[in-house]
Amino acid sequence: MSRPAIPAEIRRAVLVEAGHRCAIPRCGQTELDVHHIIPWETCQKHEYFNLIALCPICHRRAHNGEIDRKSLQQYKENLSREFNKNDSGIFEAEIVEIRRRITESNEEIPSYTFQFDFPDFQKAVERIISRNIEAWGYELLTEFREMQDNYIDYPRDESDPELGGPPPKSTLVGTYDVLRRDQKIISVRYNIDRYYTGAAHGGRTTRVQNFIARPFRPVTIESLIGSGNSLSDFATFIRQSLAQERRYDPEWLARGTAPRFENFSIFNIEKYGILFTFSEYQIDCFAAGEQHLRLSFHELKTVCDENVINELASYDL
Template sequence: MNRPPIPAELRRAVLVEAGHRCAIPRCNNTDIDIHHIIPWSQCKKHEYQNLIALCPLCHRRVHKNEIDRKSLRQYKKLLVSEFSFSDSLSFQSPPIEIKRKLSHSDLSQTKVGFDFEFPDFKDPAARIVSRNIELWGNELLVEYLKGLEVLRKNPMPPEPIIVWLRGRYEVVRRDSYVISLRYTIERFSNYAAHRGIETRVQNFIINPFQPLTILELIESKDSLKQLAELARSELLSSNERKRDHDLVIRGTMPKYENFMLFNFHEYALEFTFERYQIGCGAEGISRIYLHYHMLNAIVKPDVLDILQQHDGFSESMFTREK
């Protein structure tokens, strides 16, 4: 079995958790590897709670059994608890209302620009979420700047280059247990006649902190098949519109990539299907809500238990619609 790469969301979260330094106390080396506490050969999966940032030297010490697994787990446990105290609250990005922004503009080119907003959560437990999203925004900015450099060297490159990017978010749920955001990313390339729009999501459990992608949410591949059947049933039985059966089946095949866009509400899991995924372009974006009681055999039990808890401070769109 080939070892798949660690998903970007998990790698980013592990690096933010450790402050982009080795997790071993007082090491402070910034040359970082991502280590599986329980070896990959045994677990065969990437999970946030099993990943820790180590420098190459400490990584070798672990493999020589000079640092045991119990110690690694203790070091990882300390990282999040220390985050709120070590965070100086001084982001690199200037504040805009209750948001912060990463931006770049080139006054010599009117159709060039980067504008990415992200939330500035003040409470200590949620600040690691803000840091994760800021780092994601920086990754997009680096990608954008690399494209501009290519254009400066060759005004007519063979591949399209993103010359304009705008990121806006909506807080779908925020409480003591979960933070769930939905992003709209608008892009415009040098060869495009129209802007491209895509949905991206950011989901986090607060305590214990864990970023959640579809791989961490779904119990197994068999559970993914159940989810696909449930989603199809909801889409085809909807009274909102008459959907093309074959297109719905095609867009809800039991593949992880078909269910990557999800958000948490107080009482339901919301899935977003992009334009053209389950219908023609004119139908636009489609969304379905699956109540948590429908997901007992689909979502991992420990995650589902957390999702069903709430403390009255949620900003859930679903509850407002109710």
């Protein structure tokens, strides 16, 4: 089978856990690979607990057996303990109430402003979650800068008041709501509002961040379904559930719920179930807006990893 890419949430978490340095003690290199402790050929899946950040040299040593699997597992266990012990609590971003904010502005043409808020969780066990979301915010900033760098500044007629003058400023604003936060789960829902210079109109997208806090790991659609279940069966179940909610055009519905992980990647873990979000144009027309489907943990057990569902369903009253 072809080897799928490591989900961005998992890869980011592995790198943040290691402080973006090789996990082998006293190595400290910053050019990194993500290595499967139990080889991919054996496990055939990307799981946070089985992944560790290694520099290319240590990665090669691990594959050659110079660093054995038991040692790698011990280094992995040490990382989380070291993170909580050594984290300074100092963020690059400024504090805004109980949030932090990444901001950047540029007045050169094309000008832009970037603002991304993220939660500042104070408990030691939750701090790595704040770090992961902050890292994602800086990834968005990098993407935003690249879009600006590719902007083509078409000649403007300075004599025409409508066409002359500088182009409109590009903007990106990221705001969030915490949908669930307890001793087990943190689930964050983001609105990303963008407008790029030269675009006909702006747009809003929904993005999500889901984490199990104890023991820490991101929750992705791949981990939710699990390797023992069929993506095709999951897609059929979601399609049938949506059809029971309201009448959708069959072609729209079939296309938007085709068995691809990205079609179901926008979900939030709530207290009693999971809220799936489908973007504009995915299963209905733009005017209909985002579509939502809320399913209980009990309903999802038939098509998802039952152990994962049981873990998400446990919470403190």
